[in-house]
Amino acid sequence: MTFELQGDYDVVIVGGGAAGLNGALMLARSRRSVVVIDAGAPRNAPAEGVHGLLGREGMPPAELLERGRAEVRQYGGHVVTGEVVAATRDENADGIPEFTVALADGRPVRARRLLVATGVVDELPEIPGLRERWGRDVLHCPYCHGWEVRDRAIGVIAASPMAVHQALLFRQLSDDVVLFTHTTEPPTGEQAEQLAARGIRVVPGEVTGLEVENDRLTGVRLADGTVVRREAVATQTRMVARAGLLAALGLYPSEHASGMGEYIPVDAMGRTEVPGVWAAGNVTDIAAQVGNVAAAGAFAAAQINADLVAEDTRIAVAAQRVPAI
Structure with missing residues (x-):
């Protein structure tokens, strides 16, 4: 009509x-x-x-x-x-x-x-492949999409001062959470202590892309060529x-x-x-x-x-x- x-x-x-x-x-x-x-x-x-x-x-x-x-x-x-x-x-x-x-x-x-x-x-971080998978296995909100990626290997790409907070929220949904510092400084002091206490590994280095197989996210690629296996990625827009x-x-x-x-x-x-x-x-x-x-x-x-x-x-x-x- x-x-x-x-x-x-x-x-x-x-x-x-x-x-x-x-x-x-x-x-x-x-x-x-x-x-x-x-x-x-x-x-x-x-x-x-x-x-x-x-x-x-x-x-x-x-x-x-x-x-x-x-x-x-x-x-x-x-x-x-x-x-x-x-x-x-x-x-x-x-x-x-x-x-x-x-x-x-x-x-x-x-x-x-x-x-x-x-x-x-x-506005997403300028990382190749991120926008194409937005709303599927690239996410931002644990309340909007967290249940759907529960118990998976989740990577959080730091893109704002809220990155540690975001990683801690996703840790509630999975035991396997990694924080990629990307272009930010690694957490220190109390934030580093919080991540360690919750078993969230911190991976330094710039993220340059995603690995995808059969239309499924399989990993996060760093500037040095390292690929960290992940099934879902969260980042702050x-x-x-x-x-x-x-x-x-x-x-x-x-x-x-x-x-x-x-x-x-x-x-x-x-x-x-x-x-x-x-x-x-x-x-x-x-x-x-x-x-x-x-x-x-x-x-x-x-x-x-x-x-x-x-x-x-x-x-x-x-x-x-x-x-x-």
Whole structure:
């Protein structure tokens, strides 16, 4: 089922993942006109299943999103395919915000409020073969994929200050974990002691590639030619908010305190620094899983609806106070 874009909506949601769709569901059920503009590039597309989401454990990501789209449309919400390239903000004579969202194909969409749920992009270490196996036997999250590689020979490639923490998390899932220092300094002091106590071997040297046989990961190759047999690899990505479209609004990503990437800051209600613009999901909470981002989308949508109710009420009161001529 497809929908033609209207000219005006109460809310435009940019991003059709769990956060955007759950936000749209909440707004549509509140009888708000809402459209989700989905570029069709979900972060978890390479994964076989969604994990840690009660009632939907193991469901393929594409199926979860398709069910979400159907639920939004069931309540009159629109979901359209398109890439948003920019968003601008104006105010009418009464100081009420008005947003115009520009799509790559030239279509404009106007709305009273904007919810950004564009997620993040995972930037992997520049190691040949890593991207090709991403989401299969090259992983980053023990909670998303750890059970699937339990009891296997796991290698953790250091790519951030979180490498030791990541290795310790994967050690919970397997007795055979190796930390490759790659281009980082070997752990010292308390971190080295922790790794030794948990039986995690530290392998120095730059990682230059992966060994694959019959479409299965079999080892990690070092610069000196050494191959360390491994069946799965974990590494920390740099997670960068998809936020280029917000530049015209004066919103720019900030560096996350963990050093894990960039995000769009919001307050406790999900509001950004720009009045009328909310953000939810990985774009503002870079490490959140599917359940968290869906909940954040619903919460932000409730705040947007309340904000619109307050605005509608102010307009109605002002109109009532105007003396009849």
